[in-house]
Amino acid sequence: MIATPTLHPALAEAAAALPGDHWIETLNDGSHVLIxxxxxxxxxxxxxxxxxxSPESQHFRFFGMVREAGPVLLDQMVNVDYVHSMAFVALVHDNGALREVGVSRYxxxxxxxxxxxxxxxxxxxRHRGLAVALMRRLIDAARQNGFRQMFSxxxxxxxxxxxxxxxxxxRRKPDPADAHQVVHTLDL
Incomplete structure (x- = not known):
């Protein structure tokens, strides 16, 4: 018999206390995240x-290093209107607290x-399927909010x-404005 991974009680409690949309996702390795x-x-x-x-992850996300996430950047990251701007966080229980392990946004x-x-x-x-889970939620929200195309x-x-x-x-194509970049496009 294959053992079914159990959801950490603190993560289950955090999910139960949330109003509105939230999901417990089981990732490829059997771990659970709250999105x-x-x-x-x-x-x-x-x-x-x-x-x-890591420096590489910061470079890929911000096209540079972020030594300290300042107030302006943090305001931009957490203050979304849930229609024109949206973000989903993935949270896990880590040493008695909820820790953010992923985010998708548009x-x-x-x-x-x-x-x-x-x-x-x-x-x-990484390599657990979390980016796919986050992006699927984001794509669904963009469709529901009337967007016709998503790009990165x-x-x-x-x-x-x-x-x-x-x-x-x-779809992938070179960025006409910068040879070091590409544009990924999805019709919704």
């Missing part, structure tokens, strides 16, 4: 998450029918994003 929309009270979790990312583009997206997973949570501008050497985008059905 829910980001909220302003996630500010410190978001700071810790960004500052824990923001409306200037033409309002498209949104730009991004996804980031903590280095120690990424470093050309970002192999994990190339693989994720292909898996999710995004």
């Amino acid at each position: 829910r929309p980001i909220r302003p009270e996630d500010r410190e979790r978001e700071r810790d998450f960004i500052e824990r990312l 923001a409306a583009a200037a033409d309002a029918s498209r949104c730009e997206c991004a996804v980031t997973v903590a280095d120690d949570w 501008i990424d470093a050309a050497e970002n192999e994990p994003m190339r693989e994720l985008a292909a898996f999710l059905g995004f």
Whole structure:
């Protein structure tokens, strides 16, 4: 008989206490994460998450290093309107506290029918299917909010994003404005 992994009681308690949309996802390795929309009270979790990312992960997400996540960046990250801008966080129980291990987000583009997206997973949570779970939630939200297309501008050497985008059905083309970047596009 194969043992079924059990959900950590603190994660189950956190999920039960949440109003609105939230999901417990079982990842490829059997681990569980709580996925829910980001909220302003996630500010410190978001700071810790960004500052824990490896230099490579920070480069792929921000096109540079973030030594310290300042107030302006954190405001931008946690203050979303859930329609024109959206973000989902993935949380796990870690040493008595909930820790952010991934985030996906979109923001409306200037033409309002498209949104730009991004996804980031903590280095120690990669290769478990978390980016796919986060992006599927994000794609569903973008569709529900009336967007017709989602796109992502990424470093050309970002192999994990190339693989994720292909898996999710995004098309890839060189960025005409920067030869070191590519644009991934998904019709919704």
